Amino acid sequence: MLNFTFKNQTEILFGKGQIKKVSDRLPDDARVLLLYGGGSIKKNGIYDQVLTALNGNEVTEFSGVEPNPSYETLIEAVELAREKSVNFILAVGGGSVIDGAKFVAAAVNFDGEPWDILAKGASFYDPLPIGAVLTLPATGSESNGNSVVTKKATSQKLGFSSETVQPQFAVLDPEYTFSLPKKQISNGVVDAFVHVIEQYLTYPVNAPIQDRFAEGILQTLIEEGPKGLANPEDYDVRANIMWSATMALNGLIGRGVPQDWATHMIGHELTALYNLDHAQTLAIVLPALMQVQQEQKKEKILQLGRRVFGLTFTGATEQQAIRETIFAVTQFFEGMGVKTKMSDYDLQGDTLDQAIDRIIDNLDKNGMTKLGEHGDIDLAKTRDILSLAK
Amino acid sequence: MLNFTFKNQTEILFGKGQIKKVSDRLPDDARVLLLYGGGSIKKNGIYDQVLTALNGNEVTEFSGVEPNPSYETLIEAVELAREKSVNFILAVGGGSVIDGAKFVAAAVNFDGEPWDILAKGASFYDPLPIGAVLTLPATGSESNGNSVVTKKATSQKLGFSSETVQPQFAVLDPEYTFSLPKKQISNGVVDAFVHVIEQYLTYPVNAPIQDRFAEGILQTLIEEGPKGLANPEDYDVRANIMWSATMALNGLIGRGVPQDWATHMIGHELTALYNLDHAQTLAIVLPALMQVQQEQKKEKILQLGRRVFGLTFTGATEQQAIRETIFAVTQFFEGMGVKTKMSDYDLQGDTLDQAIDRIIDNLDKNGMTKLGEHGDIDLAKTRDILSLAK
CATH class of the missing domain: 1.20.1090.10 (Dehydroquinate synthase-like - alpha domain)
Structure with missing residues (x-):
C-alpha cells in the first residue's frame, strides 16, 4: 500500500426528508446564493422543499447552470454573488451545478481573472462555504473538492481541486431522483x-x-x-x-x-x-x-x-x-x-x-x-x- | 437502506514516516499532554520519534494507562492536565490509550464528578483536542468518538461516545506494529x-x-x-x-x-x-x-x-x-x-x-x-x- 492522507469533511445527510436538516447547518446570518440548473426542480417539488428549508434566510437565486457548466454562465453567478454579498452557496442539482458552485465559491473573492484558477492553477482565498442538495447521482461532486468547467469560447474543459470548496454538507435523498429522465x-x-x-x-x-x-x-x-x-x-x-x-x-x-x-x-x-x-x-x-x-x-x-x-x-x-x-x-x-x-x-x-x-x-x-x-x-x-x- | 448522517472528521496519516506531519497539526502554542501505556514505546523507538515530532512544544508526559484503561488511573491524568494547563492531548498507543485520552479530554473542564460522564451520560463542554499515534490496530478508536473506561473499585466497564472527543488526526504507521507481541x-x-x-x-x-x-x-x-x-x-x-x-x-x-x-x-x-x-x-x-x-x-x-x-x-x-x-x-x-x-x-x-x-x-x-x-x-x-x- 502507498502512503496517504485522508479526511472527508462533508457531512452526508442520507435518506427521505433529510432536506429538513439544512437550516440547522447554515451560518446564523445566512445570505444564500441558491444555484440550480434548468428548472426541473420546480416541476418535481424539490425547489419548494428547499425554499421551505431556507425559510428565514435571505435567498438570491441563480438558475441556468448547464450540463458541463460553462465559464460564461458561472461568471454571471460570480457577479451576482458579489453584488448581493452572499456568504453561502447552496447548490441544488447534479455534478454540473455542484462543480459550478465550487468555481463560483472560489471566484467570488478572487482578485483577477477567475479563469486563471482553472487555466493556471492560481491560488484563491476565502472561498464561500457550500452546501449541496443532490438530485442526480453520478459525479461524486457532493463530497469531494473537484470542479470541472468548460470555456465555450475556446472549447476548453479544465478542472481544479481544493478541499476548501468541498461541500460542508450534502443532502442525498433518493426520492429526489425518481423523476430523472x-x-x-x-x-x-x-x-x-x-x-x-x-x-x-x-x-x-x-x-x-x-x-x-x-x-x-x-x-x-x-x-x-x-x-x-x-x-x-x-x-x-x-x-x-x-x-x-x-x-x-x-x-x-x-x-x-x-x-x-x-x-x-x-x-x-x-x-x-x-x-x-x-x-x-x-x-x-x-x-x-x-x-x-x-x-x-x-x-x-x-x-x-x-x-x-x-x-x-x-x-x-x-x-x-x-x-x-x-x-x-x-x-x-x-x-x-x-x-x-x-x-x-x-x-x-x-x-x-x-x-x-x-x-x-x-x-x-x-x-x-x-x-x-x-x-x-x-x-x-x-x-x-x-x-x-x- | 435506513436514513443516516455521516461525517468522519479524523485526518488519517497513513504510512511510513507520517509521524513527521504531526507538528504541523498542533495548535500554535501547544502545551501537549503525551499520554501512553506501559513504556514499550521507549523500547521500540516510537517514543523518540514522537518527541522529535513534538520538538519546540511544551510536553507533559503521563504514562501507565493500562489495557482496559481504569478510571482510577485516568483521573490522575486529568489532574495533571489541569495542573499543567495543557491544551492538546497526544495519545500514543492502542485503543486503551486513545479511549483514555478521550475521557481525559472530556473530564478536564468538567465541573463535577467525571465518572458521571460515563455513568449518567452527563454533558461536558470544551473538551481538549486530541491527536492519536496508533501502535496497535484493533479498536478503531483512532477515528471514532467512542471511549470505554473501567472503574476498578466497582468492576464497572462503561462507555461514552461523542464526536467532540474524536481525534483530529491519527498517525497509522504499520512499522509501529512490527514489535507487538x-x-x-x-x-x-x-x-x-x-x-x-x-x-x-x-x-x-x-x-x-x-x-x-x-x-x-x-x-x-x-x-x-x-x-x-x-x-x-x-x-x-x-x-x-x-x-x-x-x-x-x-x-x-x-x-x-x-x-x-x-x-x-x-x-x-x-x-x-x-x-x-x-x-x-x-x-x-x-x-x-x-x-x-x-x-x-x-x-x-x-x-x-x-x-x-x-x-x-x-x-x-x-x-x-x-x-x-x-x-x-x-x-x-x-x-x-x-x-x-x-x-x-x-x-x-x-x-x-x-x-x-x-x-x-x-x-x-x-x-x-x-x-x-x-x-x-x-x-x-x-x-x-x-x-x-x-
Whole structure:
C-alpha cells in the first residue's frame, strides 16, 4: 500500500426528508446564493422543499447552470454573488451545478481573472462555504473538492481541486431522483462505474481493502443500474445507486493505490469539442483504453473479470480472458443504454479521423501528453485508443 | 437502506514516516499532554520519534494507562492536565490509550464528578483536542468518538461516545506494529472482525454497499491475520490489518443498517469481572450468540458463510449451513490463537455457573437487559448464550 492522507469533511445527510436538516447547518446570518440548473426542480417539488428549508434566510437565486457548466454562465453567478454579498452557496442539482458552485465559491473573492484558477492553477482565498442538495447521482461532486468547467469560447474543459470548496454538507435523498429522465440514470451509473475503474484498474499494490471496496461498488452498480432504469420509483435501488456514486469518488477507495484518469482526460476533449455527455465519452474511451493498456493492466483486468463480472475464463488464454472482460464492460455500458463507439454519436459534421485529429490537438494544447498511472499514454497511444474507439 | 448522517472528521496519516506531519497539526502554542501505556514505546523507538515530532512544544508526559484503561488511573491524568494547563492531548498507543485520552479530554473542564460522564451520560463542554499515534490496530478508536473506561473499585466497564472527543488526526504507521507481541495482533484482528460483525450480522435491509464493504474487511482480516502472526515485519500485511481495523469502526459500514453490539455488551462484563482481554470475551460470546440468535440472523449468517468464508453448503440443510458458518468463525478465532470457551480462561476461582450468575447480575445492574438489533436479548437469553459458551 502507498502512503496517504485522508479526511472527508462533508457531512452526508442520507435518506427521505433529510432536506429538513439544512437550516440547522447554515451560518446564523445566512445570505444564500441558491444555484440550480434548468428548472426541473420546480416541476418535481424539490425547489419548494428547499425554499421551505431556507425559510428565514435571505435567498438570491441563480438558475441556468448547464450540463458541463460553462465559464460564461458561472461568471454571471460570480457577479451576482458579489453584488448581493452572499456568504453561502447552496447548490441544488447534479455534478454540473455542484462543480459550478465550487468555481463560483472560489471566484467570488478572487482578485483577477477567475479563469486563471482553472487555466493556471492560481491560488484563491476565502472561498464561500457550500452546501449541496443532490438530485442526480453520478459525479461524486457532493463530497469531494473537484470542479470541472468548460470555456465555450475556446472549447476548453479544465478542472481544479481544493478541499476548501468541498461541500460542508450534502443532502442525498433518493426520492429526489425518481423523476430523472432515464438517460440521466444511465449516464450517472456509467460515470460512477468509470470513477471506480480509474482508481482500481491500474496495477496491484497489495491493497485488498481498497480493491474490495472498489469491487463492491462496481458489483452494486452492475446489479442496481438496470433496475434503476426499469423501476424508477424503487427507493432502495435509487438509494443504492446514489450511495455507490458518492462512495465512488469521495476519495476513500483511491487512497494508498495508483490512479489512472486517462479515460477522463481524453473524454473531456470529446465533450469540449462535440458536447457529448460526460458518461458517453467515458463509455467510448474506456474499453479501447483497456485494450491498448492490457499489458500494463493485466492483473487488474483479470481480477475485474473474475471478481466483479463473475467470469470463470474456463479454457481461455490470458488474452481471451482479457478480451472477455473488456467485452463485459462494453456490454454493461450498452445495456445501460450508453453507446461505446464514436460513430454512434453526432460529431457535428467532422469525420472520425478529423475528430481524432482535433482531440489530439486539444490534448497537446492542454499538456495532456503523459496520461495514465504510468504516465505512458502519450499522444501516439491516445491516437491508438481513439482509433480503436471509432 | 435506513436514513443516516455521516461525517468522519479524523485526518488519517497513513504510512511510513507520517509521524513527521504531526507538528504541523498542533495548535500554535501547544502545551501537549503525551499520554501512553506501559513504556514499550521507549523500547521500540516510537517514543523518540514522537518527541522529535513534538520538538519546540511544551510536553507533559503521563504514562501507565493500562489495557482496559481504569478510571482510577485516568483521573490522575486529568489532574495533571489541569495542573499543567495543557491544551492538546497526544495519545500514543492502542485503543486503551486513545479511549483514555478521550475521557481525559472530556473530564478536564468538567465541573463535577467525571465518572458521571460515563455513568449518567452527563454533558461536558470544551473538551481538549486530541491527536492519536496508533501502535496497535484493533479498536478503531483512532477515528471514532467512542471511549470505554473501567472503574476498578466497582468492576464497572462503561462507555461514552461523542464526536467532540474524536481525534483530529491519527498517525497509522504499520512499522509501529512490527514489535507487538503476537497476542496483541491476535486480539486486534479478532476485535476488528467482531466490530464488523456487530454492524453486518443482523438482518438484510437491501444495503449492498455496506454489506460488501463489511465483507471486504472480514475477508481481508481472515487472509491477513494469520500472515500477520507468521511474518511480523511484512509491511503490507501489517498495513492491511491496520487499515482494516480502522475501517471496521470509523462509522462508515454501520451507516444505514441495523447494528447489534450485544456481543460487546456481554463481553464487557467478562472483562470487568475477570480481566479477560476484550478480544477474548468477544471470541467467547459471538459463536454462542450466533447459535442462539440463528433464526433472527439467518439470512446474514448464510451470506457470511457464502461470501466471506467461501462455503458452498453443498447438500446441507439450512441448519447445517448455519452450523458450518458458526464453526468457520470459531475456527478463525482459534486459528488466530484466541480461545472461544469460558473454560479456556482463568475465572479467578469462580465456577462457570458462578461466573454466569455474576455476569447476569452485572448486566442487570447496568441496565443491559434488551440487547441486540431487535432488543430481544434479555437476561434469560444472555444466560443461554453464556451456557453455550461454557
